[in-house]
Amino acid sequence: MAGTKRPRKSSGAARKRTASSGARRTASGRKTGSGTAKKAAPAKRRKTPAQRAAAKKRRAEMIPGPSEVAGKAAKGMWNGTAKATGAVARSVRQEAASARELEPEHRRDALGFLWIAVAIVLGAALWWDVTGVVGDYLTSALELVMGLATRVLPVLFLFWGIKIMRQVPPEEGHGRSLIGWMAMWAASLGLLHLIDDRPQTMTDIMDAGGYVGWAVGGALSLGVSPWVAVPLLVLLLFFGILVATATPVRALPERLGSLWALATGRVPDYESGEVFPDEEEEPEEKPKPKRRKRKKEQDAQETLPIELGEDGEPALPRLKPQEVPQLNADEEDEEPPPPPAPKPAAPKERPAAAKEVDTPLVNEIADGGQYRLPELDLLTVGPQAKKRSRANETVIASLQEVFEQFNVDAAVTGFTRGPTVTRYEIEIGPAVKVERVLQLSKNIAYAVKSADIRIINPIPGKSAVGVEIPNTDREAVALGDVLRSKQAKDDSHPLVSGLGKDIEGGFVLANLSKAPHMLIAGATGSGKSSCINSILVSLLMRATPDDVRVLLVDPKRVELTSYEGIPHLVHPIVTNPKKAADALNWVVKEMDQRYDDLAKAGVRHVEEFNRKVDSGELKTMPGSDRPARRHPYLLVIVDELADLMMVAARDVEESIVRITQLARAAGIHLILATQRPSVDVVTGLIKANVPSRLAFATSSLADSRVILDQPGAEKLVGRGDGLFLPMGAAKPERIQGSWVDDDEIEAAVAHAKDQLSPQYIEEVTATLQPKKDIDPDIGDDLDVLCQAIEQVVTTQFGSTSMLQRKLRVGFAKAGRLMDLMETRGVVGPSEGTKARDVLVKPEDLDGVISSIRGEPAAPPSDVPF
Numbered sequence: 070m071a072g073t074k075r076p077r078k079s080s081g082a083a084r085k086r087t088a089s090s091g092a093r094r095t096a097s098g099r100k101t102g103s104g105t106a107k108k109a110a111p112a113k114r115r116k117t118p119a120q121r122a123a124a125k126k127r128r129a130e131m132i133p134g135p136s137e138v139a140g141k142a143a144k145g146m147w148n149g150t151a152k153a154t155g156a157v158a159r160s161v162r163q164e165a166a167s168a169r170e171l172e173p174e175h176r177r178d179a180l181g182f183l184w185i186a187v188a189i190v191l192g193a194a195l196w197w198d199v200t201g202v203v204g205d206y207l208t209s210a211l212e213l214v215m216g217l218a219t220r221v222l223p224v225l226f227l228f229w230g231i232k233i234m235r236q237v238p239p240e241e242g243h244g245r246s247l248i249g250w251m252a253m254w255a256a257s258l259g260l261l262h263l264i265d266d267r268p269q270t271m272t273d274i275m276d277a278g279g280y281v282g283w284a285v286g287g288a289l290s291l292g293v294s295p296w297v298a299v300p301l302l303v304l305l306l307f308f309g310i311l312v313a314t315a316t317p318v319r320a321l322p323e324r325l326g327s328l329w330a331l332a333t334g335r336v337p338d339y340e341s342g343e344v345f346p347d348e349e350e351e352p353e354e355k356p357k358p359k360r361r362k363r364k365k366e367q368d369a370q371e372t373l374p375i376e377l378g379e380d381g382e383p384a385l386p387r388l389k390p391q392e393v394p395q396l397n398a399d400e401e402d403e404e405p406p407p408p409p410a411p412k413p414a415a416p417k418e419r420p421a422a423a424k425e426v427d428t429p430l431v432n433e434i435a436d437g438g439q440y441r442l443p444e445l446d447l448l449t450v451g452p453q454a455k456k457r458s459r460a461n462e463t464v465i466a467s468l469q470e471v472f473e474q475f476n477v478d479a480a481v482t483g484f485t486r487g488p489t490v491t492r493y494e495i496e497i498g499p500a501v502k503v504e505r506v507l508q509l510s511k512n513i514a515y516a517v518k519s520a521d522i523r524i525i526n527p528i529p530g531k532s533a534v535g536v537e538i539p540n541t542d543r544e545a546v547a548l549g550d551v552l553r554s555k556q557a558k559d560d561s562h563p564l565v566s567g568l569g570k571d572i573e574g575g576f577v578l579a580n581l582s583k584a585p586h587m588l589i590a591g592a593t594g595s596g597k598s599s600c601i602n603s604i605l606v607s608l609l610m611r612a613t614p615d616d617v618r619v620l621l622v623d624p625k626r627v628e629l630t631s632y633e634g635i636p637h638l639v640h641p642i643v644t645n646p647k648k649a650a651d652a653l654n655w656v657v658k659e660m661d662q663r664y665d666d667l668a669k670a671g672v673r674h675v676e677e678f679n680r681k682v683d684s685g686e687l688k689t690m691p692g693s694d695r696p697a698r699r700h701p702y703l704l705v706i707v708d709e710l711a712d713l714m715m716v717a718a719r720d721v722e723e724s725i726v727r728i729t730q731l732a733r734a735a736g737i738h739l740i741l742a743t744q745r746p747s748v749d750v751v752t753g754l755i756k757a758n759v760p761s762r763l764a765f766a767t768s769s770l771a772d773s774r775v776i777l778d779q780p781g782a783e784k785l786v787g788r789g790d791g792l793f794l795p796m797g798a799a800k801p802e803r804i805q806g807s808w809v810d811d812d813e814i815e816a817a818v819a820h821a822k823d824q825l826s827p828q829y830i831e832e833v834t835a836t837l838q839p840k841k842d843i844d845p846d847i848g849d850d851l852d853v854l855c856q857a858i859e860q861v862v863t864t865q866f867g868s869t870s871m872l873q874r875k876l877r878v879g880f881a882k883a884g885r886l887m888d889l890m891e892t893r894g895v896v897g898p899s900e901g902t903k904a905r906d907v908l909v910k911p912e913d914l915d916g917v918i919s920s921i922r923g924e925p926a927a928p929p930s931d932v933p934f
């Protein structure tokens with residue numbers, strides 16, 4: 070068979086080839102005067118008269134006649150029309166493509182309007198008989214399917230259109246709604262069919278439940294008789310309502326109650342815009358007008374126009390505190406803005422500790438005292454997060470181009486847009502080495518015009534290479550949004566801070582009590598201070614001074630001044646690096662004191678201790694008549710560790726290590742910030758004991774290694790772009806730090822200060838008081854002398870060689886210390902080789918040391934704060 074076919078095929082092909090080559094020769098000969106035509110020229114000169122006549126006739130024939138002219142004109146018009154139609158179609162396609170680039174809000178609005186338009190067409194046709202061809206066909210088709218129920222469709226479509234435009238679509242719950250509505254619809258149509266006594270003709274069916282009703286009701290009545298079908302359909306209808314409104318049966322009485330209250334105007338409307346709010350999202354108790362205003366603000370945010378930068382791309386709002394966009398600025402003309410800080414009705418001065426005031430707290434986060442936490446409305450709403458933008462499309466095109474140029478079989482299969490960077494997912498073809506994509510990193514950086522790209526191979530849980538590329542249109546993350554998130558509301562722990570958003574746009578919160586200590590480091594201007602501000606404002610928004618007390622150490626003197634005077638402070642902000650070392654010393658003492666208390670109370674954590682105190686189980690401390698008092702969390706923030714390390718590296722490191730090793734159970738947590746993450750500042754010992762790390766952009770890979778023990782931070786783009794490595798995590802998570810502007814800080818601080826004046830702890834003040842009356846002969850040996858006295862008095866053994874060993878000092882220094890102790894009456898005179906008598910009892914040790922340090926005697930240590 071093949072043998073017989075082949076010659077036929079080839080001869081056909083040969084024929085084709087001949088014909089086409091002949092045609093090509095003719096065309097080229099005529100058009101270009103090619104070699105063939107030139108060769109034919111001499112033959113032309115030798116033409117016979119007959120040939121000339123024939124040629125003349127042919128030329129005459131070539132002049133078109135009138136009918137031919139008309140034909141050609143028609144053909145031209147046809148071609149022109151076709152071309153014009155093509156052009157229009159192409160431009161429509163282009164427009165449609167650019168319509169896809171519309172912002173999601175506009176697309177949602179368009180969809181809303183479409184539903185309203187359909188509602189109008191249907192309503193006009195069904196209710197008022199005002200109809201055209203479209204209306205006719207539409208209503209007939211719908212009536213055929215849904216029968217009488219079609220009449221309610223215009224109302225539903227109208228409601229749906231408005232809802233789409235008013236509300237940001239929930240991320241989840243679409244499927245649930247759809248199932249609920251389908252169940253309701255099927256049940257209603259089936260019931261209509263049964264109620265209308267099971268019609269059989271088409272017109273009657275259209276006047277009852279349509280063909281859907283006929284199928285549902287008819288089939289059921291056939292299967293189980295109409296008497297059973299009706300209750301079954303009623304059940305299905307009820308189920309549909311419950312599913313569509315996300316109401317479990319057990320929550321029904323409560324929901325009906327709130328619906329009744331809503332109908333009778335006894336409760337404010339819910340923000341969600343749904344009749345039944347989700348079960349977990351309890352409506353906050355706020356006055357109605359304020360809630361409306363809030364909703365209005367949110368709506369305004371959703372429709373905020375995107376600012377275009379010079380390149381026509383949406384631009385990042387400039388984020389200097391004074392320049393952060395006032396997001397409700399558009400509304401200022403209509404309504405006066407809300408006061409920056411709601412003034413609570415609490416008295417300005419608190420006569421005694423907050424716990425002694427009997428007015429119960431309104432806020433559920435705090436659990437005692439009169440202190441009221443500020444409303445979250447105090448913090449501004451951030452711009453709505455974009456899921457994609459034109460900048461992303463451009464980057465995808467550039468990536469694709471790079472792969473094509475270098476012949477790498479790889480494609481961008483998706484991306485996740487975060488506020489600062491977008492992670493593009495790249496899938497490679499079979500038998501393509503991942504290294505080929507990795508090798509292209511510099512070309513990718515070149516193509517997307519950004520040096521700060523990070524390649525992640527693979528994206529955890531996916532067979533794809535991730536390329537993180539900074540957004541040219543980055544978005545700020547407002548702290549208010551983070552604290553208003555569901556995660557934040559679900560966790561009422563006072564030490565939960567709003568850190569920012571991750572690369573997928575999810576909120577990142579950190580419970581500092583679980584951290585339990587954190588190192589924040591990055592180059593200057595990378596966003597450390599903004600992060601500390603976010604932590605402190607989170608604290609002011611969520612924790613009463615009874616919950617958390619704070620010690621702020623700010624050797625730079627300018628970073629934390631806004632917080633001066635907040636009632637959470639245990640001491641005015643410490644700005645002197647020398648005093649900072651003493652302050653850390655006090656923290657160590659406080660920690661020891663707390664451990665004693667925990668041991669006496671037989672508990673392992675301060676939370677348990679506080680629970681016992683709150684429940685009245687622990688009224689006085691066992692073994693003494695000292696009243697048991699709660700131990701609030703103590704958060705110590707050091708903003709510039711390097712300044713402290715320069716002044717007293719050994720003391721500071723020692724205190725930090727002691728605190729970090731033990732303080733967790735005592736409820737003491739440390740945050741150390743530095744812009745110099747070098748090994749002499751963040752020493753190995755400190756690093757080993759500070760398990761949570763937050764790295765902002767660093768200037769070198771070495772710095773990144775010091776902070777995170779791995780590279781990555783040197784590729785960050787600054788302004789709050791960070792890598793968060795919480796305790797126990799193997800890989801850091803990329804986040805965009807939350808932003809809080811000066812006005813918000815001021816408002817939060819004012820809210821706290823208006824209610825309570827700071828109650829500083831005397832003991833800290835005493836520790837940090839300037840040293841007076843230090844004997845000149847002690848000079849620089851004060852600290853070592855105190856240590857020597859401690860050694861001698863606690864051991865009751867006045868031996869010089871013991872001092873040499875314990876304090877690691879030479880013989881001469883130990884002898885001098887012994888002489889100093891003798892002149893101050895701590896030890897007796899020298900008795901040759903025998904140890905000296907110790908004249909001070911261990912219980913008097915504190916008094917002796919205080920007097921030598923020139924301090925007033927320390928207050929009795931059994932008064933905790």
Ligand SMILES: Nc1ncnc2c1ncn2[C@@H]1O[C@H](COP(=O)(O)OP(=O)(O)OP(=O)(O)O)[C@@H](O)[C@H]1O
Nearest residue numbers: 388389593594595596597598599788789806807808
């Ligand atoms: N989370 C953020 N969101 C938006 N912009 C930010 C963020 N963090 C910082 N920035 C921008 O970066 C600037 C510098 O930030 P910040 O003062 O926090 O840096 P820093 O690391 O504390 O610097 P320094 O060590 O010099 O104090 C801010 O003024 C702001 O414009």
